[in-house]
Amino acid sequence: MKVNHNYAQLEESYLFQTVNHKVAEYAKAHPERQIIRLGIGDVTQPLPAAITAAFIEGAKEQGKPDTFHGYGPEQGYDFLREKIARYYQNEIHAEVSAGDIFISDGAKSDVGNILDLFDKDNTVLIPDPVYPVYVDTNRMDGRRLVFLQANEENGFLPMPPEGQEADLIYLCSPNNPTGACYTYEQLTAWVQYAISQDAIILFDAAYESFVTENLPRSIFEIPGARGCAIEFCSLSKTAGFTGTRCGYTVVPQELCRDGMHLHAMWLRRQTTKFNGVSYPVQRAAAEVFTPEGMAGCRANLAIYQNNARIIAETLTKLGVWFVGGKNSPYLWLRCPGGLSSWAFFDELLEKTGIVGTPGSGFGACGEGYFRLTAFGSEANTKEAMKRLEEAYA
Amino acid sequence: MKVNHNYAQLEESYLFQTVNHKVAEYAKAHPERQIIRLGIGDVTQPLPAAITAAFIEGAKEQGKPDTFHGYGPEQGYDFLREKIARYYQNEIHAEVSAGDIFISDGAKSDVGNILDLFDKDNTVLIPDPVYPVYVDTNRMDGRRLVFLQANEENGFLPMPPEGQEADLIYLCSPNNPTGACYTYEQLTAWVQYAISQDAIILFDAAYESFVTENLPRSIFEIPGARGCAIEFCSLSKTAGFTGTRCGYTVVPQELCRDGMHLHAMWLRRQTTKFNGVSYPVQRAAAEVFTPEGMAGCRANLAIYQNNARIIAETLTKLGVWFVGGKNSPYLWLRCPGGLSSWAFFDELLEKTGIVGTPGSGFGACGEGYFRLTAFGSEANTKEAMKRLEEAYA
Numbered sequence: 001m002k003v004n005h006n007y008a009q010l011e012e013s014y015l016f017q018t019v020n021h022k023v024a025e026y027a028k029a030h031p032e033r034q035i036i037r038l039g040i041g042d043v044t045q046p047l048p049a050a051i052t053a054a055f056i057e058g059a060k061e062q063g064k065p066d067t068f069h070g071y072g073p074e075q076g077y078d079f080l081r082e083k084i085a086r087y088y089q090n091e092i093h094a095e096v097s098a099g100d101i102f103i104s105d106g107a108k109s110d111v112g113n114i115l116d117l118f119d120k121d122n123t124v125l126i127p128d129p130v131y132p133v134y135v136d137t138n139r140m141d142g143r144r145l146v147f148l149q150a151n152e153e154n155g156f157l158p159m160p161p162e163g164q165e166a167d168l169i170y171l172c173s174p175n176n177p178t179g180a181c182y183t184y185e186q187l188t189a190w191v192q193y194a195i196s197q198d199a200i201i202l203f204d205a206a207y208e209s210f211v212t213e214n215l216p217r218s219i220f221e222i223p224g225a226r227g228c229a230i231e232f233c234s235l236s237k238t239a240g241f242t243g244t245r246c247g248y249t250v251v252p253q254e255l256c257r258d259g260m261h262l263h264a265m266w267l268r269r270q271t272t273k274f275n276g277v278s279y280p281v282q283r284a285a286a287e288v289f290t291p292e293g294m295a296g297c298r299a300n301l302a303i304y305q306n307n308a309r310i311i312a313e314t315l316t317k318l319g320v321w322f323v324g325g326k327n328s329p330y331l332w333l334r335c336p337g338g339l340s341s342w343a344f345f346d347e348l349l350e351k352t353g354i355v356g357t358p359g360s361g362f363g364a365c366g367e368g369y370f371r372l373t374a375f376g377s378e379a380n381t382k383e384a385m386k387r388l389e390e391a392y393a
Numbered sequence: 394m395k396v397n398h399n400y401a402q403l404e405e406s407y408l409f410q411t412v413n414h415k416v417a418e419y420a421k422a423h424p425e426r427q428i429i430r431l432g433i434g435d436v437t438q439p440l441p442a443a444i445t446a447a448f449i450e451g452a453k454e455q456g457k458p459d460t461f462h463g464y465g466p467e468q469g470y471d472f473l474r475e476k477i478a479r480y481y482q483n484e485i486h487a488e489v490s491a492g493d494i495f496i497s498d499g500a501k502s503d504v505g506n507i508l509d510l511f512d513k514d515n516t517v518l519i520p521d522p523v524y525p526v527y528v529d530t531n532r533m534d535g536r537r538l539v540f541l542q543a544n545e546e547n548g549f550l551p552m553p554p555e556g557q558e559a560d561l562i563y564l565c566s567p568n569n570p571t572g573a574c575y576t577y578e579q580l581t582a583w584v585q586y587a588i589s590q591d592a593i594i595l596f597d598a599a600y601e602s603f604v605t606e607n608l609p610r611s612i613f614e615i616p617g618a619r620g621c622a623i624e625f626c627s628l629s630k631t632a633g634f635t636g637t638r639c640g641y642t643v644v645p646q647e648l649c650r651d652g653m654h655l656h657a658m659w660l661r662r663q664t665t666k667f668n669g670v671s672y673p674v675q676r677a678a679a680e681v682f683t684p685e686g687m688a689g690c691r692a693n694l695a696i697y698q699n700n701a702r703i704i705a706e707t708l709t710k711l712g713v714w715f716v717g718g719k720n721s722p723y724l725w726l727r728c729p730g731g732l733s734s735w736a737f738f739d740e741l742l743e744k745t746g747i748v749g750t751p752g753s754g755f756g757a758c759g760e761g762y763f764r765l766t767a768f769g770s771e772a773n774t775k776e777a778m779k780r781l782e783e784a785y786a
Contacts, residue, residue: 001560001591002512003651007658042463052456059452059673062637063445069636070435105498105668112666113506116533119395136665140509167394198394243462244455245671258396265400272529273505275498278638280452281671 006142013132015361019345026349035349036384038311038372039357041176043240045303047284048296051239054287058280069279074271076103076248080282083289084248092208094220100263102249102270103277103285106241107206107234110249112137113273114202114230117265122167127158129177129362129369131204134170143168149365156180156323156332160193169194171219172204174211177362177371178332179324181215187222194228200257201229206247209238209301211327218250226252230262237329239288239297246277246285304329307374307381314385318392329374332359336392344370352387399535406525408754412738419742428742429777431704431765432750434569436633438696440677441689444632447680451673462672467664469496469641473675476682477641485601487613493656495642495663496670496678499634500599500627503642505530506666507595507623510658515560520551522570522755522762524597527563536561542758549573549716549725553586562587564612565597567604570755570764571725572717574608580615587621593650594622599640602631602694604720611643619645623655630722632681632690639670639678697722700767700774707778711785722767725752729785737763745780 019039027035047055061067075081081098088096104110111133120141126134128147138145146166148158156178171190174181182190194201201219208217216222219229234247241247255262277285287293312325315333322333335344341358348354348370359369374381412432420428440448454460468474474491481489497503504526513534519527521540531538539559541551549571564583567574575583587594594612601610609615612622627640634640648655670678680686705718708726715726728737734751741747741763752762767774 001593001650002514003653003655003658004510004512005651005653007510007653007661010661044461044463046458046461047455049456052452055452055455055673056449059445059448059677062440062448063442065437065439068437068439068633070437070633071635105671108668109666117397117400119397121395133665140662140665200394240461240463242464242668243672245668257394258398260396260398260400262396265396268400268403269533272526272533273502275501275635275638278498278671278674279636280448281674284452 004140006140010136010139013361015357019355019357022346022349023355026353030353033353035353035355036376036380037355038376038381038384039355040373040375042242042375043237043300044375044377045240045300047240047244048293048300050290050292050296051284051287054293055244055280055284058283062280072276072279072282074274074276075267076101076277077279077282080286083286087289088218088220092218092221094218095226096218096220096250097253100250100252102251102266103282104247104249105245105277106236107204107232107247107249108133110247111202111204111232113269114249114266115141116269117262118168123165124168124170125161125164125166126170127172128364129359129366130170131172131176132362147363150178150180151365152321152334157182157186159186160189166194166197166199169199169201170204171201172206173216174207174324174328175330176204176207177330177357177359177366179328179330180332181211181327184216184222187216187219191219191222191224191228195224198257199228200262201225203229203231205231206234207237207328208233209297210305210329212305213327215327220250226254230255235285235288238301239285239293240300241285244281244284246281303378304374307376307378310378310381310385311372311374314388318389320392325374331372331374333370333372335368335370338368341367341370351391352384354384354387397533399533403529403532406754408751412748412750415739415742416748423746426746428746428748429769429773430748431769431774431777432748433766433768435635435768436630436693437768437770438633438693440633440637441686441693443683443685443689444677444680447686448637448673448677451676455673465669465672465675467667467669468660469494469670470672470675473679476679480682481611481613485611485614487611488619489611489613489643490646493643493645495644495659496675497640497642498638498670499629500597500625500640501526503640504595504597504625506662507642507659508534509662510655511561516558517561517563518554518557518559519563520565521757522752522759523563524565524569525755540756543571543573544758545714545727550575550579552579553582559587559590559592562592562594563597564594565599566609567600567717567721568723569597569600570723570750570752570759572721572723573725574604574720577609577615580609580612584612584615584617584621588617591650592621593655594618596622596624598624599627600630600721601626602690603698603722605698606720608720613643619647623648628678628681632678632686633693634678637674637677639674696771697767700769700771703771703774703778704765704767707781711782713785718767724765724767726763726765728761728763731761734760734763744784745777747777747780
């Protein structure tokens, strides 16, 4: 009996454990101090009313003989896939059809499971700093990783590396953790590079709904992307589904590599190892894409976007270098005074009671940087920025 | 770029497609004939009232700021894990604690994904006939398969093969597709064999709630099993969750192989590639394990169990050899007149309008056998058996 020994090579991440430990120590030492958490990546606003109503309706249907739903299609119900396809066509202006779309229980599942389709003998390009799931899921399979350095020079938006071969390429835009967002020109360069390498771009669009400027929200807005990309999206941030669980993955039906159809392979993978998303959750998800549901989502997003604006204004006023915040709930700042990420974490907590996330937790290139998020309440965000100004003016 | 070429080796199953095609042809030729489907493996009764109410309550909570749930623990909420642990302790009398339990979106996901933990270089024992997921998920990874012949001689309950080495062993009891159920003595022999081989039993207990006789409902009722087994269970059949999606997997915390803790590996797998089950679904699932919820489930199960009894009585009266039906919703019968599985499918449909499932669709050893299921309504099941008696008296 042999286990998968790649698991022994995984680095344990103590990032959020260490954060929580330090916060608990601080709270004990300063019981009078109100701690403000601007480190979390989880939403705080409840589901919009129309979406909750659809969810409740779906749950009620499961209790009645005439409306009960048993096993559904593994790739999701057509009523939801068609709504998402129209969203791509009408809102994002990307060429995606219902047949390309697979409903998932969240982007994290599909980002991990998609690797079932690829051989271990592939070279994988991964940005640094990065969402750790891309790194860990490939380390579990023992693939070769090449890290793309993101830094101030490239605006934390690494471009195709000259002379570097690639088979799989991870891109996330708007980016987690930096909040940086690629332009059309930059993504076009990536698509051209992927085509030249016969590579596949695994594009994480989980934060697309935060884009307000004229920037791409989907890799499929870029000509040629249907021949070289798979996109993962989620309702976690768009509609507050972090605890309700629904996302979608787009695998263009014509996408081929190495003599195989990736769409047919993914369908086979999902029909074999997945039984579809809960019917009432899909009912709720479909409501996201109605005018009423989307208006509710936009109202929640506006709260987070306003928080991001408040943080960005303060950082600008203080002369702190940062990216993100405009088309993203994340702000990625250079630690003042040349401090390391953890030294600034400690100083910020001590001086202001604000909790953020040390950039070094997302990769070596994150050292010296720090992530703040816009998912708090407006009152807390304002109070935090008042304290920040007082401490760092 | 290399894809996973094991996918090219997968056999396409046309079983249910062919069934549906033949039924459509028959319906066209005999528009007056009422077709009765006794081939389906999906439940037909709605969720019990108490469970639906908890589901609705959970959905409502997602719409309010004070009760909204964002990201939950990947291994599931303690409120559900603790209820399942008590069910194991008090109802099944098996030694399982909340810490051993992982909440899943269904047994199929975890049965497939668990293979992430094991090397490709392992020998896998799989019964024939069998639930095709065990075969396909291992073929996707390229593992060596050894089939265990199930037949009338062993009552479709294969026992450990002498002189055969094994690393992974699939057992499903009560069995899908045969309905046969192992005894304590038989499972004890399997546990002793697994220990002697240093192998892991992957035990599928999805049909445990159909056991009414003094037969094991969990591998963990068998002494020593905590040192050699992982169990997959599902609320699909227990509580009608086929479209609501929730199950659970038990990985004993002390289970080790090849120098690694399988529980820690599975936790790492799930925290990396999964974000937990929808909160309202877990609320509904927790209600299954309350006295009121369980009474509702038992009332639905009684309908299916009564259907199974009606079918079993008819087969006995007609002198048709079969297994199952007593502790299972499935009945596995020898095709009358020595017919092949598909020849009997055609004859039965033509003579009676009854749709069943050809046994050959579940593996070579299923040839000459046929599966009937108890998930229809009582009226339909009775009508079907009346027709069967008339045609085969």
